[in-house]
Each structure stands twice: as C-alpha cells, then as structure tokens.
Amino acid sequence: MKAIIYFVLKSPILHFILLGTVAFVVYTRLKPPDRETIHITTQTIDALVQQRESIAQKAITPETRQSLIAGHVEDEILLREAYKRGSRSCQNRACRLHAKGSHPRHGLR
Numbered sequence: 001m002k003a004i005i006y007f008v009l010k011s012p013i014l015h016f017i018l019l020g021t022v023a024f025v026v027y028t029r030l031k032p033p034d035r036e037t038i039h040i041t042t043q044t045i046d047a048l049v050q051q052r053e054s055i056a057q058k059a060i061t062p063e064t065r066q067s068l069i070a071g072h073v074e075d076e077i078l079l080r081e082a083y084k085r086g087s088r089s090c091q092n093r094a095c096r097l098h099a100k101g102s103h104p105r106h107g108l109r
Contacts (some may be wrong), residue, residue, distance in 0.1 A: 038076050040069065048072055 008014060048068045052060055060068070 036080065038073055040072060044072065045069060 045065075045068075049060060049065060052064065052068060
C-alpha cells in the first residue's frame with residue numbers, strides 16, 4: 001500500500017495536475033474584471049438611421065449605417081468613461097447629447 005502511495009506522489013503527472021490547478025486558481029483570482037459590453041438594440045439602430053435620413057432627406061448607404069453604429073459605440077464609451085470619472089461638465093459630444101436628452105438610448109426629441 002505504501003509503495004502505491006509513494007509511486008503516485010512521485011508521479012510527474014500528479015505534479016503537473018497540481019501545478020495546473022494552482023495556476024488556474026491564481027489566474028481566476030487575479031485576472032482583471034471582464035470588460036463591459038455595449039448592447040445596441042435594433043430599435044437604437046433604427047432610431048439612428050431614421051434621424052440621419054430625416055436630416056439628409058435621403059436613404060443612407062450601408063457604409064453610413066456602419067459609421068452611425070460605430071459613432072454610437074464611441075459615444076457610449078465616452079459617456080461611460082465620463083460617468084466613471086465623475087465628470088460634471090459636458091465637454092464631449094456624448095455628454096452633450098445625453099444632457100439634451102437626444103441620446104438615442106433615451107429616445108429622440
């Protein structure tokens with residue numbers, strides 16, 4: 001019986017499994033938190049497209065649509081960063097849109 005336990009304790013595979021487990025536990029405890037996800041609904045995209053089409057008085061191209069979505073994501077990132085930093089002044093475009101209430105997430109006015 002002692003010989004089997006001694007053999008198992010000397011086994012390199014056991015050491016590998018133990019080191020892997022320790023590395024996994026340390027990584028899961030020390031890794032940075034997951035990044036926030038920005039969810040854009042089809043209603044938001046439709047509102048952005050409708051707003052742009054009403055301003056331009058013509059249908060938009062797929063490239064313009066992608067540009068609108070990218071701009072919205074950028075605005076949302078800037079807005080979240082401003083909130084994290086406790087910004088009270090509205091110096092950037094996203095903050096101004098939010099302050100005016102015309103941010104697509106809050107409905108168009």
